[in-house]
Amino acid sequence: MNHTHLHKQSTNRYKINFEDERVDGADKVTGKAKYTAEYNLPNMAYGVFVTSSIAKGTIKNLDTAKALASPGVLDVIYYANCPSVPGYLTNAAERPKNVFEWRGHKVLYDNQVKFFGQPIALIVADSLENANAAIRLVRAEYESQAFETNFELVRKDASKLKGTVAYKRGTENAFKTASAFVEAEYAIPAEVHLPMEMHATIAFWEGDDKVTLYDKTQGPKSTQTTVARTFGLLDKNVRVIAENVGGGFGSGLRSWANVPAALIAAKKLNRPVKIVLTRPQMFSLVGYRPESWQKIGIGADATGRFVGITHEAISGTSRYEDFREGIVNVSKFLYACDNVDTKYSLLPLDLSTPVWMRGPGEATGSYGLESAIDELSYKLKMDPIELRLKNFTAVNPENKLPFSDNNLKDCYAYGKEKIGWKNRPSTPGTLKENGWLIGYGMANGVFGAGKGSASVRALLNKEGKLTLECAVSDMGPGTTTSMTIIAAAAMQMPIEKIKFKLGDSDLPPGPSQGGSGTTSTVGSAVDLACTTLKQNLKDLAIKLVPAFAALKSEGLEVKNEMVIASSDPSIKITIVDLLQLSPDKQIDLMIASTGKTAEQLKFTSNSFSSHYVKLAVNPKDGTIKILQVVTTGDAGKIISPKTARSQMIGGVVGGIGMALTEQLEMDHVSGQIINASFGAYHVPLHSQIPPTDVWFVNKPDVNMNSIGAKGIGEIALIGFAAAVTNAVYNATGKRVRDLPITHAKLGFKGKV
Amino acid sequence: MNPCQFDGARRGFLKKSASVAALYFTPSVLVKTFAADAIVPMPISKEKLKFILNGKPVALEIDARTTMLNLLREQIGYTGTKKGCEMGQCGACTIHVNGKRLKSCTQLALNHQNSQITTIEGLAKGDQLHPMQAAFLKNDAFQCGYCTSGQIMSAVTCVREGKATSRASIQAYMDTNICRCGAYQNIVDAIVEVAKSGAKI
Numbered sequence: 035m036n037h038t039h040l041h042k043q044s045t046n047r048y049k050i051n052f053e054d055e056r057v058d059g060a061d062k063v064t065g066k067a068k069y070t071a072e073y074n075l076p077n078m079a080y081g082v083f084v085t086s087s088i089a090k091g092t093i094k095n096l097d098t099a100k101a102l103a104s105p106g107v108l109d110v111i112y113y114a115n116c117p118s119v120p121g122y123l124t125n126a127a128e129r130p131k132n133v134f135e136w137r138g139h140k141v142l143y144d145n146q147v148k149f150f151g152q153p154i155a156l157i158v159a160d161s162l163e164n165a166n167a168a169i170r171l172v173r174a175e176y177e178s179q180a181f182e183t184n185f186e187l188v189r190k191d192a193s194k195l196k197g198t199v200a201y202k203r204g205t206e207n208a209f210k211t212a213s214a215f216v217e218a219e220y221a222i223p224a225e226v227h228l229p230m231e232m233h234a235t236i237a238f239w240e241g242d243d244k245v246t247l248y249d250k251t252q253g254p255k256s257t258q259t260t261v262a263r264t265f266g267l268l269d270k271n272v273r274v275i276a277e278n279v280g281g282g283f284g285s286g287l288r289s290w291a292n293v294p295a296a297l298i299a300a301k302k303l304n305r306p307v308k309i310v311l312t313r314p315q316m317f318s319l320v321g322y323r324p325e326s327w328q329k330i331g332i333g334a335d336a337t338g339r340f341v342g343i344t345h346e347a348i349s350g351t352s353r354y355e356d357f358r359e360g361i362v363n364v365s366k367f368l369y370a371c372d373n374v375d376t377k378y379s380l381l382p383l384d385l386s387t388p389v390w391m392r393g394p395g396e397a398t399g400s401y402g403l404e405s406a407i408d409e410l411s412y413k414l415k416m417d418p419i420e421l422r423l424k425n426f427t428a429v430n431p432e433n434k435l436p437f438s439d440n441n442l443k444d445c446y447a448y449g450k451e452k453i454g455w456k457n458r459p460s461t462p463g464t465l466k467e468n469g470w471l472i473g474y475g476m477a478n479g480v481f482g483a484g485k486g487s488a489s490v491r492a493l494l495n496k497e498g499k500l501t502l503e504c505a506v507s508d509m510g511p512g513t514t515t516s517m518t519i520i521a522a523a524a525m526q527m528p529i530e531k532i533k534f535k536l537g538d539s540d541l542p543p544g545p546s547q548g549g550s551g552t553t554s555t556v557g558s559a560v561d562l563a564c565t566t567l568k569q570n571l572k573d574l575a576i577k578l579v580p581a582f583a584a585l586k587s588e589g590l591e592v593k594n595e596m597v598i599a600s601s602d603p604s605i606k607i608t609i610v611d612l613l614q615l616s617p618d619k620q621i622d623l624m625i626a627s628t629g630k631t632a633e634q635l636k637f638t639s640n641s642f643s644s645h646y647v648k649l650a651v652n653p654k655d656g657t658i659k660i661l662q663v664v665t666t667g668d669a670g671k672i673i674s675p676k677t678a679r680s681q682m683i684g685g686v687v688g689g690i691g692m693a694l695t696e697q698l699e700m701d702h703v704s705g706q707i708i709n710a711s712f713g714a715y716h717v718p719l720h721s722q723i724p725p726t727d728v729w730f731v732n733k734p735d736v737n738m739n740s741i742g743a744k745g746i747g748e749i750a751l752i753g754f755a756a757a758v759t760n761a762v763y764n765a766t767g768k769r770v771r772d773l774p775i776t777h778a779k780l781g782f783k784g785k786v
Numbered sequence: 787m788n789p790c791q792f793d794g795a796r797r798g799f800l801k802k803s804a805s806v807a808a809l810y811f812t813p814s815v816l817v818k819t820f821a822a823d824a825i826v827p828m829p830i831s832k833e834k835l836k837f838i839l840n841g842k843p844v845a846l847e848i849d850a851r852t853t854m855l856n857l858l859r860e861q862i863g864y865t866g867t868k869k870g871c872e873m874g875q876c877g878a879c880t881i882h883v884n885g886k887r888l889k890s891c892t893q894l895a896l897n898h899q900n901s902q903i904t905t906i907e908g909l910a911k912g913d914q915l916h917p918m919q920a921a922f923l924k925n926d927a928f929q930c931g932y933c934t935s936g937q938i939m940s941a942v943t944c945v946r947e948g949k950a951t952s953r954a955s956i957q958a959y960m961d962t963n964i965c966r967c968g969a970y971q972n973i974v975d976a977i978v979e980v981a982k983s984g985a986k987i
Contacts, residue, residue, distance in 0.1 A: 055923050062931030063919040063938060065866015065906035072865035088817055105830050162860060163851045164830075176817045230870045230878055230932040230966050280868075280932025281966050313871040510930030510967050680926045680969060687968025712875035712964060721957035723970040 054676060056515045057529070058278075058508075067278045070250040071234040075306040078236070079108055081299050082165040083153035083291070083315065084172045089705025090384045091178035093145040093154060101157055101171040106164030108303055110172065111295075112155035116142040117302050119294060121264030134263040138355055138387060141291035142298060147176065148354055149386045150705040151318040153291050158299050158307060181384035184702040185325040185350045186221070188381060195348060195379040197356055201366065203432070204373030208342025212333025215341075216409040220330065220402040221772035222755075224350070224698035225323040225691075227391050228717060229509070231280020232313060233320050237296035238306040244271040245300075249293060251276050252286035253546025254505045258539040260289045265297060274539040279509035279547075283688075284390040285320040286509060287548045292319070317710035321389025322698060324350040326361060328402035338416050338424040342373035345403065349395075351380045352387040359395030365403050367638075368480050370427035384705060390548065392688055393751040396481050401692075401773070404477035404756035409769065412462075418760070419446050419455070419476060430638040438637035438737035442478065445644035445666035448729050449476060452664040453646035462767035470650035470659070473765025479643035479752030483669075483735075483744035484551045487628045488559040489542035492567050494621045498595055498610045500525065502563060503535045506544035506556050510684075511747055512677030513552050519674050520557045520741060524564035526593035534560075542624060550641060550745025553673060558739045559627035566625050568592040571609060578615045581605050630739075637737045642668040643682075643749035645689070645757040651765045656782030658694060658762065658775065660724040667728075667749055670735035671742040678746055682728040685750020691718045692751070693758035694774050837901045839864070840908025854890040854898060855879045858905060866906035866935050870964070877963030880936035881905050887943040889962075906935035909942070917985040918942050921976035929967035937963045941977045942987055950981035 061067035086093075098110040121136040122143050123129045141153050155172055159165035182188050189195070209215045236248040245267065251257040254274040262272045279286060292309045300307040311319060331344035345365040351357045362376035391397075411418035426443065429436050449455070458474035459465040465472040491503040502521055508514050514534050522529040535541060545555050572587040575597040582590070582597070582605065591598050597612060599605035613619055646664040651657070665682050672678045695716040699709045709715045734742025755773060762780070763769045770779045777783065831850045836843065839862070848857060855872070858864040858881075867890055870878030874892040881890045882904040909916035915923070918941050928934040940963045944950050949959040956977050957970075965973065980987065 056926065059923045059926075059928075059931075060915070062928055062934050063915065063922045064910055065864075065935045067931050068865060069868075069932060071869070072859065074860070074863060091817075161849060162856055163849045167830075167851070178817050228966055230868070230876065230930065230964065232869065279930065281930040283966070310869070313873060313876075510928075512929070676926045677929075680929055680967075680972060683971050684929060684968035687965075687970060711873055712871055713873065717964060717966060718968070718970075719957075719964065720960040720970045720974065721954070723957075723968075726971055 056512055056677060057518050058514045069231050069278045069280050070236065070248045070276065071308065071310045073236055073248050075236065075238055078306040078308055079158050079160060079303060080162045080165045081156050081158045081296060081307050081309040082169060083295070084155040084157060084169055085315070086147045086150060086152045086154050087174070088147055088176045088178040089150040089183060090181035091147050091176045093147065093174055094177050095175040096155060097173040098155065101168040104164065104168040104171055106160040107157060107168045108160060109158045109299070110155055111142055111158065111299055111302060113143060113145050117298060119143070119264065119298065120266040130266050132263065133266045136264045136294065138288070139291060141295050149318065149352065149384055151315070151707065152386070153295065153319070156295050156299055158303060181705050183383050183385055183700050183705045185381060185383060188383065189327055189348050195381055197358065198377060198379040200375070200377045201362070202375040205342065206375045207331065207344050208373030209331040209333030209344055212341035213336050214410065214413040215331060215333030216406050216413060217329070217331040218406060218409060218771055220328045220405060222326045222398055222401060223773065224325040224388070225391060225696045226317050226698055226715060227283040227285040227321065228316060229281025229283060229285060232311045232316055233285065233290060233292055234308070234310040235292045235296040236306060236308040237300040239301050239304070243267055245297060246273045246275070247293070247296070248275050250279060250286055251289070252279065252282045252507050252509055252548055254507060254537060254539040255543050256546045257289055257293070261293065261297065264294060272539070275537065276507050277537040279507050279537070282509040282547070283392040284394065284548065287390055287546055290320045313712065314710040317698065317707050317715070318386055321387065321391070323391035323398070324357065324388035326350070326398050328361065328399070330402045330406040332406045332410050334410060334414060334421070338414055338421050340369055340371040340425050343371050345376045345399070347378045347399065348381050349398070350383050350385065350388065353382045353384050355387040356380055357388045359390060359398070361395040361399040364396055364399045364480055367430045367432040368478065369422070369425040370431055371425065393479070393481070393748045396479070396748065397692070397752045397755070400477065400479055400753040401755045404753050405759055405771070408475070408477070408756070408760040408763065419450060422446070422478065433638055435636065435638040438639040439670065439733065439735040440640070440642060441668040441731040441733060442642050442644060444731050445642065445668055449644050449646040449664050449666050452727055452729070453648055453662060455646070458764060462764050467650065471653050471765040472648070472650055473761040473763065474646070474648050475757045475759070475761025475764055476644065476646045477753040477756035477760060479645065479749045479754070480640050481550055481745070481748040481752055483554060483639035483641050483738060484549065485558055485630050485634070485739050486545050486551060486555040487626065488544045488556045489624060489626045490556070490559040490563040491542045491624045492563040492621070494567060494609070494613070496610065496613050496619045498531065498613070500527070500532045501535060502532065502560055503541040504544040504556050504559065505539050505541040506536045506552055507547045508536055509547055511552070511681050512674055513547065513556070515677055516553055516674040517556060517560050520560045521564055524561050525568065527595050550747040550749070553743050553745055554739050557673065557741045557743055559625065561740050562627045563623070563625045566623055567621060570621050570623065571597050571612065574612055574616055575607060579607050579612065634737060634739065639735065639738045639744065641744040641746060641749045643753060645686070645754045647757045647761040649758070649761045649765060651762060651780070656777040656780040660690060660758070663724050663726040665726060665728055665750070666730070667746050668731040669746045669749065670733065670738055670744040672730045672732045673741070673743050678730065679728045681746050682750045683726050686726050686754060687718050687723055688751045689754025690722060690758065692773060693755040697774055833896055835895055835899060837898050837903055839903050840905060848895055850894070850896060852895050854881070854893040854895045857895040858890065864905050864907055868932055868935055870933065876933070877940060878933050878936040880939040880963065882939060882943065887940055906938060909938070916942070917980050917983065917987055918976065921980045922973070925972045925976040925979065927972040927976040928969050933963060933965045937965065937973055941973065944977055945981050945987055950977050953978065
């Protein structure tokens, strides 16, 4: 069956200001942009999960008879009737060669319950209403077992920890020898990504060995690979479409239960099956930022130079999978310090597996480190910006390579001025405005700036319109827009004549959208494709146009939709006319861009951020009002100023949630998440967001890639929570070391 | 062998690991859940529904349990109205019913016999974007675009109902609509712009 009619790229019917608006924006403000759950295939059935009501144990019996007899129910799939999945085989010898074991929970596979809310059966029905109505008709009997979900309690038992990795340079615990030092513990609860679009999969088998999926994923190619390796299919027989992705923040970086479940059900019933998770399921089935504990020791001499940093961390993972992130990494390289030792361990719990959430481990680690530095500044009686300047380094002290660029000093200068840092009280709790205590805080963020491989197809057609294709995704940062801008700049042609296609694994291979790498990786590939295209145009002109015959390609330019001789601008030909002369009447090329060159690898590359907060605390009840935010980014050249600004603003909002509102709460008696809704898990709302000023250094990082751009998705958030908690301390003199800050933690009973 | 079949060896392993789980050791308990016996299967009634959708009459026969949101998305194919929680908490499903904003996920479609319903698809006039849609574009008032339909539908009634008098009053009115990408500042900018322009919306 041909799917193209179901997957039409919508056309930009509406006028867009291409110079200054998202190129795919009109589709999003008119409701035309289609997200995963919004494709309706002929004869499609609906799948809904029945989930466990115990945290750990064995299903002794699952009675599905009543559900099966319920109107419209087509099947109830569970461990006793689930078709074979090659990648579910645990014994490597039994698995076919091209099959890898499914990592993560094997949904519908066996009768074991590993966490509360785990899918134990999939009801498939002819309508969503009929499917939902049957959920309560499934009866499960369990033999439940002892479980552990209480991170704070269990982490104190060292025997429960695993996977400890230690690092040391210089002397261990050197901070204790410093004239001034701080040693403190910091805690962050589990936080949940909660993109507004719920995870969903539609699976449709077009034959025994060929399947198409509409899936909410940040990586169409990685999902294609996962599905091919799990189900023993050829990559080319698995097509994954994610044309629009309604947010992700990391939850879409791997495939979850909805993917294999939809594939299993669609195969078993021989018809398309759609599974859309519910909002409560978004809290337990698609990852979360793991709960963590950190202890940081940091000391400085009288001049403020760091003598030693000791950073210890534990983060939670599931019982069945290890999830590890870079919590202690920041302490190793952001500041100059000869003596650094770190230790990082995992704590397995009877929960589902966590996954990278915006800023991943660095956001966690920066909260600890940037708080500890702030604490140290008060001990030293030194301005915290001054203290950071004292320990600035242009060389990464961990790998000894120079940073390709590091403009944090410019960020300090801008942020300080714009937030009104001069008004910051050096003694906490001493400044009042309108009866409220006023505090200022700042903190830094940093994240690795990578460049990976990507392929891009460029098709310049006879009308002179350019289409670029790459199987990356755009979950919101504006990748479609920034890639179009890069191509327009490289080709020096109008942006509205360029179309960038993504979100389909059939396109040339591209990376998953994650780790702030898309602009660098795919942007470099787009740039290379345009460079190659320009070379082809020049070669064609020399070969086909007599006036160019005597010229060399170095002496030609491509701009304004023409090939022009640099020495004599009267020698020119339009691209349309040139292609008309060529045998193919178009240019269709594919390039592969690789990772960093040997020259680029002589440097270590990072994006940096520095955040500034002014806030007010009501001394009567502890209410916190953020009055003003200034956020600065050092991320090389800013390709798309408008969408980049939006990303930074979004990071601030996420950071406010991390600092003040967000916390996944568990009932440790049942092992159940008890605030799995927007009504009980509080993400920031309109009225909680202060005026935010965004500033970028906007200087091309020439040692990084051909376009000079680095990522900003992570640094927008990393460090922000510490800027808030540091400001709260400055306002009140109360240091809260476990997030989020609440009335109670500030010593107030709260508003009644 | 069907790998999904019950596996005796694996069960044995888990029994063993349970017996060494010391810290919170509780004896194995047999738990029964989902009181299926208490539920009497009921016949599903099909009902006739008529309403005006974006100016055009719609008449259909629907499962009485269908919410307005699912009717729009799954049966009529108007997927511009988004599903974000199905609990009336996020606002992604906001539509206009007889000129007032309403969260369509909390409403059975049958509550709206003969109603005038407007969805995001009904705002633009031909090729002309609605002023609020244009302002959202211009102010980059979204990132992923998923909450955008609901934000725009609320933003329109915010201005119509005279609530766009200050940033604070706009924010209070718009607290019903969550944006996880965090485009709030730009959304308020867009609303302020439309309110100031005096455009008839």
